[in-house]
Amino acid sequence: MLSVAEARSRIIDGLRPTGLEQVMLDAALGRVAARPLEARLSNPPADISAMDGYAVRAGDTVPGSVLAVVGTAPAGHPFTGRVDPGSCVRLFTGSLLPDGADTVLIQENATRDGDRVTVNEAVAVGRHIRRMGQDFLVGDTVVPAGRKLGARDIGVSAAANRPWITCHRRPVIAVLATGDEIALPGEPIPPGGIANSNTPMLAAAIRAAGAEPLVLPPARDSIAAIAGSLDGLRCDMLVTIGGASVGDYDLVQAGLAERGFAIDFWKIAMRPGKPLMHGTVGGTPVLGLPGNPVSALVCAVLFLLPAIGRLSGDSAAQPEIETARLGAALPANDQRADHLRASISRDDAGDLLVVPFPRQDSGMLRRLALSEALVLRAPHAAAAAAGDRVDIIRLDRLGL
Amino acid sequence: MLSVAEARSRIIDGLRPTGLEQVMLDAALGRVAARPLEARLSNPPADISAMDGYAVRAGDTVPGSVLAVVGTAPAGHPFTGRVDPGSCVRLFTGSLLPDGADTVLIQENATRDGDRVTVNEAVAVGRHIRRMGQDFLVGDTVVPAGRKLGARDIGVSAAANRPWITCHRRPVIAVLATGDEIALPGEPIPPGGIANSNTPMLAAAIRAAGAEPLVLPPARDSIAAIAGSLDGLRCDMLVTIGGASVGDYDLVQAGLAERGFAIDFWKIAMRPGKPLMHGTVGGTPVLGLPGNPVSALVCAVLFLLPAIGRLSGDSAAQPEIETARLGAALPANDQRADHLRASISRDDAGDLLVVPFPRQDSGMLRRLALSEALVLRAPHAAAAAAGDRVDIIRLDRLGL
Structure with missing residues (x-):
């Protein structure tokens, strides 16, 4: 089975940024x-004052000397004359430095008396000036x-x-949930059915990532219904949910095949979320997420959000891996990359402390919603002790 | 002068969450x-299977024994009969567990032949079952x-x-820029003028924080224009920009006073951003930000975003303080809390490393845009060495 990194590369590498x-x-x-x-x-568009004060010639700023105030230049009203020796111009933060002046005497170091200003402190050339184009x-x-x-x-x-x-252009990401058991929230729920959480959750994650969700009506468990969902569809990526596992009723691949689906891969070595599917149908990339909402969300973080980043032209779109110290020991991992739901806090030194929940059942959606991070466990990772540093992805960011 | 924390408390404490x-x-x-x-x-709404397999009675799972398949229960189509001794029902992930069954034999441990299934491994009661309401x-x-x-x-x-x-309800935050020197981007720029960056920047920050910006036309530098901006205004908070300093042309307070402004404070011990103003006019809270865009943005992070959080009813709305190691030494700080623009990276151990830019001129807006963090320096903080741990606020998040 593919690794998480290989799968992500194969998904990303086939994508091109949207148009303008x-x-x-x-x-x-x-x-x-x-x-x-x-x-x-x-x-700034010209040399401007960084302070309130007076535009002066540095050579005039001998303490005790008196300068004639020949004008006032509030921001937006430049002084059109010239600051000659022995004169100065009143100015403010953002005022253009008038011709002839080469420094600013701040008002705290000047004593004003009518049209005259007494200098209280010498100023070097170029003080309190923001130079044209310095930013x-x-x-x-x-x-x-x-x-x-x-x-x-x-x-x-x-x-x-x-x-x-x-x-x-914002990528358009179509979302197709499948399964006879799901009902849209607020609509009648069939016997043995559940409210469809994946569609609203993924639509929100797509929106949070800067793309435009296109929510398709859920498809019943039939090849024809799934194939029919593609008719008239126009999107930058199709995300299917459920029906990509090994059960007899996993019909998504068969439905897509009716419209010429070319599969790339459909299983990866990770938990939760093994049955991840990837391929193209009619030139449109298809990402098949597991039907379990916890698995679907984790796969969305690892694969869908980077795919949206690539489609959006975002040069920095990878899930940000941070590190934190473990607040509890972890056993050795098996052959599948694991993504443990965890809470985070800070220790006395301000270091991030991460504590995986003891029970990691992928049926625990509320637990996922209250998790602040995923702790990443590589395939065959050795047992880890409390205090060890581990890689994490924070979930309490990016609108997740 | 007030400290940053005192100022924030005084701003926040006066605010109540918006209605429903x-x-x-x-x-x-x-x-x-x-x-x-x-x-x-x-x-789950009932006990369901976590795997594809067969609903069985644990007592029947003696390796080598053969069970009769009496039905199939795909997700959404519950089996209405009963699993009696010696029988089983085919089911899939999400299928309801039928009456009589007490465990799930996964398909990997079963050999199907027509309507019969040979058990390859014993299963304890309750395996691979998600219990009703476990989430x-x-x-x-x-x-x-x-x-x-x-x-x-x-x-x-x-x-x-x-x-x-x-x-x-999303709080409505009105933004009033003032000053004769500013022009809206794309409109004619007067002599000595600049393009107004604060209004679009703060409107975006307000939107990113989940509030609704109400962009008022910029007011000229006159008491009447500023006072007139309040006529017919309805908002949860008014943010003014500029004109709150000590210069002769800082008219915002005078303009607001025409409509009964009650000032709370207007200076705090911080850099950049000393002239922060706070008060109320006609029952509407007013936050006056400095006109310098770098100062305005830093003050928005420290004061406006928490205020929006409080108005929004967000229980977690404080700027998140993280820690990082300094990549370069810093001198001792003076009496004002400082907020140094900095880049961040990760060292070999995955620890955050923060390097303040050598030049911290508050006129450097592009530099601010490319900064990833603010390094927080408390008043009178001692000199810090490279490797020391410091508090930071990350700017490359929250849509900033």
């Missing part, structure tokens, strides 16, 4: 920049391609005077 | 549950009040058959 979409600044949060964004303004110059890249845009990226794009950002 | 809104599951991502959500279904029972709380809903919470709500969730 022009997005305005106020809709760009969480979108991925498709091209480097170049500044249309320098920041960036016209033409500099302020946001690199492949970056998922946060509030700060939107701020720097705005400062660069770019109201539009060229992004990758 | 009924939200459907597929719109609930990132919303905050206002009430404990109780299950309408047990999970949760009808009436159990599956999502606590005050929880910000992630994909897993939505999954468990769905499993509990709750299509609606009672949430707090």
Whole structure:
């Protein structure tokens, strides 16, 4: 069976980023920049004052000397004259430094009396000045391609005077749950049935990852129903849920085969989630998740979210592996990579402490919802003692 | 001057969570549950099989013995008869355990031949069975009040058959930028002017925190313009930007005073961001952020996001403080709490390593956008050596 890393590579390597979409600044949060964004303004656009005070010539700042205030230049209202020897101009944080001035005397070191200012402290050339372009110059890249845009990226794009950002289109991820036993929450539940938790959960995870979920009506357990779900479908990836195991009623592969499904793999050496399926149908990549909700979510973290990252053009889309100290011993692992649901806290030194729940039944969805991390256990990992450092993926982030 | 912690407490303590809104599951991502959500279904709803195999009586599982297959019970199609001694029922993961059976013989340990199954291994009572309600029972709380809903919470709500969730209304946060020098990105920029980065940046941060930004037209530097911005305004908090410093042109306080502003405080012992203002006008809380975008963003992380958390009813809304090892020495700090922009990486042991940028000019917005963390330096903190552990806030999360 494939390892987790091999399976992820095979899924990711077949994907290409979506096409372009022009997005305005106020809709760009969480979108991925498709091209480097170049500044249309320098920041600052000119030499400006970093403080409230007076634009002066450094040579004039002999303590006790008196300067004539020849003008005032609030931010947005530059002084158009010149600061000649013996004169100064009142300015504020963000004011343009007028011609002739070469430094700023801060108001705390000046005594104002009408149109005259007494210097209380000498100032070197260039003090309290933010130089033109010290943050960036016209033409500099302020946001690199492949970056998922946060509030700060939107701020720097705005400062660069770019109201539009060229992004990758949000990938559309279709979700097809299968099974006669499932009912949509709030609808009548058949005898022996359950409320469908996978579809709303995965749709939310898809949305949290920056993609657009396309929730298909659940398919009954029939080849025709599953095949029919593909008719008229247009998406960047199809995620099926359930029906990919070895039971007689696992019909997803047979249903997809009716429409020309080409399978890549359908089992990996991991727990929970062994029956992960991958292939393509009509050029659309297909990821088949296990029907068990705990397994489905863990597989989504490991495989679907990185796939969405690749489709979105996000250059940093891998599950972030952190480390933490074990709060309890763990036995040796078997041949399948394990993903233990765990709580986290911090020890006295501020170090992350992770405690796997004693019972790891993959039927425990509420337990999963209250877990803060997955502890990663490699195949054949040796027994670990309390205090050992282990790899974790935090679940209490990324909208999961 | 107030400390950061005192200022935060004074801001937060005056806030009450917003009222209620009924939200459907597929719109609930990132919303905050206002009430404990109780299950309408047990999970599992009955004793079910955790594997593909046969429902049997444990006493019948003598290796070599042969059982009659009297029925098939795929998930969603319960067997309505009874498993008598010497018989068995074919079942699959998720199938209800039929009456009479007390364990599951997995198919790997059975040899099927027509309507007969040979037992290859003895099975104890209760194997491979998920007991009714082992995850949760009808009436159990599956999502606590005050929880910000992630994909897993939505999954468990769905499993509990709750299509609606009672949430707090998204707080509406009005953003008022002030200053004659600012122009909205893409609009004509006056002489000596700059593109307004604060408004789009803070609107995105507000959205990322789960609130609704209400972007007011920027106000010119006049008391009347600032006062007029309040007319007809309805919001849960007003955030002003700029104009709260000590310069002659800092008119926000004067403008708000025209409408009855009651100030609480307007300076705190921190860097960047000393001129933080707090008060109320007409019952609406007001947070005044510095006009410098770097200062504004740092103050938003420390004060605005926790305020949004409180308004949203989020029980966990504090900036998460983590720890990391310093990659470079730091000098002793002065009397103001400092927030150094820094990059992070991981050392060979997987420990977080944080390196503050040598230049911490608060005019460096692009530098802020590329920072991954703020290193927190307490007032009068002693010099720190490379390798020392320091507190940090990660900026590369939470949509920042």
